[in-house]
Ligand SMILES: NC(=O)c1ccc[n+]([C@@H]2O[C@H](COP(=O)([O-])OP(=O)(O)OC[C@H]3O[C@@H](n4cnc5c(N)ncnc54)[C@H](O)[C@@H]3O)[C@@H](O)[C@H]2O)c1
């Protein structure tokens with residue numbers, strides 16, 4: 001039995017690949033078009049199929065050749081403000097292409113699917129921390145594009161007798177504790193990545209997008225989950241499905257929110273650099289606060305996070321950013 005990881009050369013997917021290898025899974029296959037991923041992020045024992053997840057012939061051949069029973073689908077476009085300016089591009093990448101992938105995967109014999117969804121499906125939730133059974137109400141095209149894929153997967157699983165786990169990630173951050181991978185996108189927009197780049201002088205300053213939100217300090221609140229903890233959640237989800245477990249949808253977060261200004265303070269404290277910060281207007285598509293109701297995944301899958309510590313997450317992100325600079329990569 002082998003696992004196909006779409007988007008495995010990307011930030012989170014590469015940590016999933018490492019988690020699979022570390023756990024002794026001997027056949028891991030990645031399909032990735034390298035649009036935002038890097039082949040060097042993959043260990044040498046992993047098979048990389050370079051291509052598009054919507055190429056149904058390629059997907060079917062890959063699944064049959066490697067006798068794949070489980071699919072972990074990470075490949076997507078992921079930047080919320082870009083989805084506001086290019087909604088149709090996001091619906092194509094995240095919804096239309098996922099439809100093609102799911103059809104090809106089921107047709108070729110895949111039995112289990114783990115899907116990378118997002119807290120963005122909740123939009124601006126009335127309840128915080130947000131439980132999984134709150135009716136989704138995304139406020140940007142990114143969240144909508146992902147929610148439609150959740151629905152397609154749920155319907156297709158019911159019709160074709162396969163099982164799935166939808167994981168709704170909150171804000172993913174940090175890097176592999178052993179320094180093997182991290183967030184490598186040069187023009188990434190994620191707060192902790194941008195802040196570490198500002199601390200290391202790769203950016204002149206950091207902008208805070210909005211200080212007039214209805215939150216304690218006026219900046220947005222997010223629940224930052226460490227990337228290897230998230231990968232570990234996928235492993236327990238995989239074991240659950242292969243063991244005959246039921247389909248389910250689970251939040252992935254720690255259940256605690258930090259404001260943008262709090263995160264900046266931690267990055268300044270850990271790095272020892274008082275980099276310039278500019279207070280700017282709100283960014284399109286941002287909800288004010290989003291924190292995971294984090295109990296269900298622990299109860300259902302027995303997931304126990306190992307890295308629930310913002311200072312530790314920032315320390316890992318800084319170390320990875322420094323290593324990228326040393327390697328002259330990005
Ligand atoms: N980063 C976060 O905070 C976050 C939060 C919630 C959900 N997610 C979800 O996690 C998943 C992974 O995100 P990430 O942060 O690792 O992003 P990423 O951009 O680093 O990784 C995406 C990978 O998918 C590949 N890819 C994109 N489109 C493809 C296609 N059509 N065919 C083949 N490969 C393709 C890219 O080359 C890249 O390697 C996404 O589905 C995203 O929506 C991320």
Ligand SMILES: O=c1ccn([C@@H]2O[C@H](COP(=O)(O)OP(=O)(O)O[C@H]3O[C@H](CO)[C@H](O)[C@H](O)[C@H]3O)[C@@H](O)[C@H]2O)c(=O)[nH]1
Nearest residue numbers: 078080118119120170171189190191194207208209220283
């Ligand atoms: O330079 C920056 C970057 C971000 N922010 C703020 O920091 C917060 C977090 O922003 P990120 O861009 O790091 O993350 P998002 O919350 O926009 O989105 C991320 O988490 C979501 C889930 O909550 C999605 O899944 C999405 O893929 C992923 O990028 C937001 O309030 C944003 O306005 C800044 O103030 N300055």
